[in-house]
Amino acid sequence: MNKYQPVIGLEVHVELNTKSKMFCRCSADYFGKEPNTHTCPVCLGLPGALPYINQQAIDDCIKIGLALNCQIAEKSLFERKNYFYPDLPKGYQISQYRWPLCTNGKLMIDDGKIIRINRVHQEEDTGKLTHTKDGTLIDFNRSGVPLVEIVTEPDFTNVEEVREYAKKLQQLFRYLDVSNADMERGDMRLEANVSVKRQAAEGPLLRHEASEPRQRRGESELPNYRVELKNINSFRFMVAAIEHEIKRQITEIEAGKKLTQETRGWNEDKKCTYLQRSKEEAHDYRYFPEPDLPELILNPKKIQQIKSSLPELPWDKAKRYQNEFGIKKADAKILSESKEVAEFFEEAVEHGKKHQVAPQDIANYIVNQKPDITSVLPTQAVEEIKGKKVGVIEDLKELEKLAKKSMEENQKALEDYKKGKTEAIQVLIGGVMKISSGKADSRKVKEVLEKLLKSK
């Protein structure tokens, strides 16, 4: 099978977490709210209503573009994407097509491979349909929520790369604080374009390759078809769908069939993709510049301002942890995974300096102990690490001695435990910690106590 190489491109939609919607003053915080309560003439598409740009959304889109090393357009336009669907009240979506905000970016994934970003553009979300046995219901709370679309070049050759890229984007959105990027809630959605080509220097051209090759951005030897996987609302399903699709396409090619452009969905029950729309049924969106909105003029000063407001990005942090603190690569990646953990780590490192606690020790502590960073302070972490260093009690015999002493001193807790009040064990653990002046390893103490209590 590996004489074929998958060619995959990804489109990621992310809903921004702005206060108001893209083109009106309605709250964009729609999730779980009573249907059709976050609506107004604009997002309901009532006759005469007009869009009015939410500048925060534009800034957020530029942030994403800058973080992905895109060029930011000096002049950008919104366009109308015309199509009929009941969740689209105006009969068109305000989107971008010929003049997107950001183009030509790139993102490096872990093995050093660069995924080229074709564009990052701004658009609006649609309403939501709920199909019931009595009919279809429309909720317009989501209509007009700002959405950013990030489109890659067809640079992925396997599902692993897709997975990693998507995770990286999710991390980025959270770092930039532009979206919750929660897949389950639909904050972040994926669409994949999948085709396969024969590996270079092998055999004659496939039938579909023999005809005009599709030229995209100077890329040669791309298959002249692609299958769009759409409306797949979970990350796991998307991965499964891509894997299935690659196999299906190879089987088709092997059978001498010609593949064509089409849109396919995912059937989770049957674990296979299925045809949704063939090329002949493809939409003609009849894009044209949105006449209700002026051209976006982005002056370099403003872009520079946004650029300097960007936080240090996770991959830059990971690199810095390695270079500056000598942290192991794998640990550096874990530490920079979320902004919160990274902040915790950095504060702890700062504090650690005063107490001769090395960054790698802190890293080990965070990676292995996984402390609850919402309740433990970085300074406490450093104290704990330091304390351990001078003599943490891990020896089981020693701990057993301490445990017995604690049981003697806390007869009431012991009785309670015997009566079935298992939470009484906490009192006994506390006793051990007190007797040992906090040097006992709390996890092991619990194990030892449980063992003793059961044997009684």
Added chain:
Amino acid sequence: MQKSKLQIKNQNLTELTLTETLRALEEKQFSLEELNKNYLERIEKYNPQLNAYLHINQDNKKIPAAIKDVISTRGVPTTASSKVLQGYIPPYDSTVINRLLENGISIIGKTNCDEFAMGGSGENSAYGPTKNPWDINKVSGGSSSGSAVAVAADLCVFALGSDTGGSVRQPASFTGIVGLKPSYGRVSRYGLIAMASSLDQIGPMTKSVEDAALVLDWISGEDGYDSNCINSKFQITNNKLQQGVKGLTIGMPKEYFGVGLDPKVEKVIKDAIKKLEELGGETIEISLPHSQYALAAYYVIVPSEVSSNMARYDGIRFGKDRESIGQEVKRRIMLGTYSLSSGYWEDYYAKAAKVRALIKQDFEKAFANVDIIVGPVSPTVAWNLGEKMDDPLTMYLSDIYTISANLAGIPGLSVPCGSSDGLPVGLQILGKQWDEETILRVGYAYEQVTGWHNKKPKLDL
């Protein structure tokens, strides 16, 4: 302004202009109740034949204005004269309505128009044509037909219309009233049911130029809802309005006096221009070389935007389904869908946009040498009802002198300047973008010395 008491003894109070009405009310010469009673009586008497109003507010309290039915009014039916919106009652007011309400105006009725403002005769309404009060067998012009007729027949103090290619100016010209299309972006379109969004503009239709200036003052300005209406407040002092024509250079585009212009209309227009010269203006001939392409560009851009703007009337949310849409609207949806289609975009929409830029440039060049541009509003006076209904192209050609101003985004004023065969003729005065002041000033000077705007149709219906 002179402060002597307004003389209205021998005049019906429905003949008063807005400015006069305001003064008379201030002087307590009559009450708002009396004012409304008089207007409602006239409406009851004449509207059945004229068909200017689709909806009448019998309970009107403030100074009565007539509003074109494409302008959304909260709680008041707004159909755009289409069956597809029959029964639709907007839950919100347009910005212009809010502004009028703030200034002591209320809505006496919603006026008939061509369906979704598409048409130049008023005959495309799903609720029957509006009739011209000067001759009941003639069209009123369009698309703001009902608003024009309501003003001309004294069925309101003033009206609002909308102008995408001449829809305020042309019916104003056909009915002998004043019509102003402001610069694009001067007045918020929020609440205006869109025809062609990049060209639509709401404008006053009034009994005098002074009234038009006042109404524009009220309705203009940024509202935070129309992104193309920024820093757009218009204000004019009486001093400025009364500055006269002296010292102004007036351009006469040769393209506006060529083939197709009715010689009798031409004579009326030339006489009017002579009057402006007598008032101290200096006329020079100018050229707007791309005028000949304006109509073609307009009829690509407009249908393109129409095809998209009409998509929401899909039968899911509003009363009737698409079968109830009229011929002209369907025609434009088809044309626009075609010209935006993949493979045709470059040849149609993109090219039309280029022509539009050239037309804009024509005006910029011309306005480097002149202060205003004058010419006819329409090549003819009002024609017979039904005359052009089977020939959309001829109908389109009647917009030839008005559409360029929309493509260029500049303001245009229609001022009554005489008649031909007993039907009113309007003089069109075009200005630089954002320079409504100069065209209003010229219009004001002109009507002060001619008084054409005081002529009323004989309504012996």
